Amino acid sequence: MTMKPSSRSSQSKRFILSSLTFILFLCALASINEIRFDTFLMFGRCAFSNVPLDPSHNSSSFTSNVTSDGDDIRILIGILTLPDQYHRRHFLRLIYGTQSPMGAQVDVKFVLCNLTKEDQKVLVALEIMRYDDIIILDCKENMNKGKTYTFFSSLPEIFNSSDRPYPPYHYVMKGDDDTYLRLENLVESLRPLPREDLYYGYVIPCPSMDPFVHYMSGMGYLVSWDIAEWVRESDIPKNHLEGPEDKVFGEWLRDGHRAKNRFNAKWSMYNYPEPQTRCTHELWPDTIAVHLLKKQEIWIHTLKYFNVTSNLKPSKLYHIP
Template identity: 65%
Template sequence: MHMAVKSSKPNRRRFIFSCFVFIFFLCVFASINQVRFNGILKFGRFALSNESLPTNEEEVRILISVLTIPDQYLRRHFLRLVYGTQTYEGAKVDVKFVLCNLTKEDQKVMVGLEIMRYNDIIILNCTENMNKGKTSTFFTTLPDIFNGVGPYPPYHYVMKADDDTYVRLNSLVMSLRPLPREDLYYGFVIPCGSMDPFKHYMSGMGFVVSWDIVEWIHGSDIPKKHVEGPEDKVFGDWMRWGRRGNNRYNAKWYMYNYPDPPSVCSHQLWNDTIAVHLLKNQDKWIRTLTFFNHTHPLNPSKMYHTC
């Protein structure tokens, strides 16, 4: 007696069709979320491992612009030591200090001496301020200063940083090398509890944009009509209203506030840090530099005994 065997072909067809539908919806979902997914994936791979990522062969050019005020002479000298003693590979990094117009005779003399010696100061045509347009004036002015001098773009990335932020240059370079060089908006996401770079904006402790965004700010009416308010929030408004910065990368928690006092924006110092913010006094700077062994490469010499 032969028993009837039910054909498995209909089941196989249904299975194949179900797989096809599932893959189709995955593709649609990935397409909708492509920018966010790529940002999280690429930065996550950098942050969580030391694997070498695909990199652009061309040397990456980065401008770090430290917004400060004319009378902060000692802070600028200290930051020159901090940034001038760091090593990094595969990049050209320039650190410039950004001021508004000088208003006193001593400023003109002292800042003039700094310019003659270091040539690392940008003086904007503005009245010194924090939240009334200095950041707007800075980004608007950059193309007039640097376009037409050397290669184009003069910098692939521009970082706006506070003068109480310690940026570890090699970590910054490593994190930027595999990222897009257009339409990029990178930093520490606000609010502090969020990990979504599309949520609001990047903290003013130190955010990075690509050069095409700098040029867009230079020519767009959006920044010109909205200049007052917390400078990092205002910048985020520009990105949202202008539909710019679609390549967004959250560098949290490799950028963070100093752990004392503890807050939702801070955590303990750790080795893979890109930037530490709120170094408001010398003690915090010294503790931070000591943690990262900043002076470890000091060469032995008969001229000094540091132990």
């Protein structure tokens, strides 16, 4: 059958019209999508531009996996050390900077008394500029003549800010620079515990398991924020500053009838197993803290036991067998 010229012409016009309509539809759709994309892009820029920059982002005030549900545990760890211990601080920044406990904000700060030498003033200032993880207290360096008191009593003023939640930290820990803290285990052990009137650590004397008899070892003891406020306000600590700092701290709480909530973390906290004493314990997986890591080889043995570099990602940049 032969199609008439007018019929072929009519079909051609309909085809052209349909094609033009389809092309216009595609253009309109692309335009709409472009508008949507640009709108979302502008919204994203706006949203992120209103987020304040965190000055501690490049510091070793290690903030780990903080969410916005308000239930995250906030912990301040103050490591009491000396101004000249530069290498020890850098080493500990590696140790704590590679730990990321979930659902917690853990800030590690190095606690010094007043600087006394010109090289300290320059080098410590550089550390502060780079890491922002140092607290310098108004005191003369000492171990058992009030540095611990100055640390705890200064915290409410140091962290008194309308920009922070209250309390700024749920817990404050005093630690030694020869203690290895496993932050995830520490956080998990704190989750079920009270956030007020709490005293946590390794009970002294070593054979004791009763946290209400004596005191917690200076390797690393932790209290709730309200106790730090009490230390600042009470006359009991002010009138009893000298003596073994951990023992004196326990005596403050006893005399002030504080810390009705106490937690003995033994044997998740212990002294390194060599030389063997009543306070030592073999390394084991449920460890929260190992104390008396005085030498490099002891640190290395401890870190190897806990496989701290097991998450090292493969790369063409290095080969570590």
